[in-house]
Amino acid sequence: MKGDELVIDRLTKNFGNKIAVDRLSFSFSPGVYALLGSNGAGKTTLMRLICDILSPSSGEVRFNGREIGSLGENYRDILGYLPQSFGFYPNFTAEKFLFYMASLKGIDKKTAEKRIEELLESVSLSDEKKQKIKTFSGGMKQRLGIAQAMLSEPRVLILDEPTAGLDPKERVRFRNLLSVFSKDRIVIISTHIVSDIEHIADKILIMKNGELIRSGTAEELTDKIKDRVYEISTSYERLCEIEEKYTVININTEGENAVIRILSDEKPTENAKKCEARLEDLYLYCFNDSGVKK
Ligand SMILES: Nc1ncnc2c1ncn2[C@@H]1O[C@H](COP(=O)(O)OP(=O)(O)OP(=O)(O)O)[C@@H](O)[C@H]1O
Ligand SMILES: [Mg+2]
Missing domain, CATH: 3.30.70 (Alpha-Beta Plaits)
Structure with a gap:
């Protein structure tokens, strides 16, 4: 079977006269991609465009040949997204929140039960699953956010700074979780922390002022300054x-x-x-x- 293909074609987003994403083109096939860039480079804007939360000023995003806007719900079903700042339901317990998200995504109860148990284990929240989210630390909330993004086993997973706030032990666990999960899927992660992605990303995209200034494997990129x-x-x-x-x-x-x-x-x-x-x-x-x- 041929893998999925996500194509970004001269994608541009302006906010007033600020160009946040500037004629960006790239083709993603299954694998892990790291989006590197400083504050304001346009990473979050690009991710929101890919998730169809924002509409482009020009250009388009296509999934398997079709413009994502025209795919509607079908596209949402194959997508998992961890936003950079994530609004939780403070009075829900972690477990209840995940069940709620699963029902929104149309996952049946039996499948959801098994998946939620596995994911809570993977993000080290099994013991805290009955606790209310408002009692969680920043890193615990972040791990819950990662779990909800992976809930439907999405074919396209977009994680906006997933490692922000994670302690070193949880960073390692996250890397391991991702290396298992990413097989045959398109995973795009944004980060400022190079060491978090250099060993797990198949390709690295460097963004600056809304433009894609470099892309390639870590070896290809470092070869230029070897x-x-x-x-x-x-x-x-x-x-x-x-x-x-x-x-x-x-x-x-x-x-x-x-x-x-x-x-x-x-x-x-x-x-x-x-x-x-x-x-x-x-x-x-x-x-x-x-x-x-x-
Ligand atoms: N809704 C908005 N309205 C106006 N300007 C915006 C909006 N969202 C983003 N921008 C601007 O677009 C540019 C890119 O922002 P974006 O959030 O995509 O950067 P980023 O690479 O994710 O940065 P960070 O590393 O800080 O998360 C910035 O100059 C930002 O001020
Ligand atoms: Mg951002």
Whole structure:
């Protein structure tokens, strides 16, 4: 069987004279996609367009060849969505909330019972399932949000910053849950946290000012800066001088010194150490305000 295909075709969204998504085109087939971008890059707007919550100013989204607006309920049935800020029912218990969501999605009671039990276990909320949502911590609410998005075993799953507020242990659990779930499905996750997605995403999309500026596998993306990443330990006095000369990716403090990661075609200084290029380097480079970006 041929897998699903979700196509974004010159998709544009303006809010007044602000262009939030700018002629973005991409084709998604089953796999995990990470949407990386700084605040205001347009990630949430893009996701809401894909979920048919917002209508595009121009361009379109097609699922298996058909414009999503024309699919109506059929499209909603195959979609799971975790919004960036999620309004819950504070007086519902976690379990009751999931049953309620399942009934909205038309899932029969028997299937819902089994699925809800599995999901509560997967997001580590089994012991708290009888507790009211208003007593939940931020991370617990987030995990409940992830569970509701996965409830109907959607063929297209859109998660807007799912790892925000999760502690390290729950991040690992989330990654594992997703790697099992994502088989034969289209999963799109937005995040600022590169380390959360670099090992689970098949492809990475980098957005800046509403545009898709890079896309590819982590290897393809880091290949562009391979052999050009150096680390230099320097005093703060010399920092400005280096910043003027090179594209600085990152600066870390180490006692009296600054350890800086830079991009350079040649070894910049005697004590510079060549480093393996990481996705984080590329990401910071793309959002650094100096140097050539595109
Ligand atoms: N409803 C709206 N009305 C007006 N402007 C909006 C609206 N929604 C988004 N924008 C603007 O569109 C741009 C993209 O916003 P969006 O929320 O998509 O970014 P984001 O990448 O999700 O950011 P973040 O990482 O902070 O969640 C921003 O400049 C934002 O101010
Ligand atoms: Mg957002």
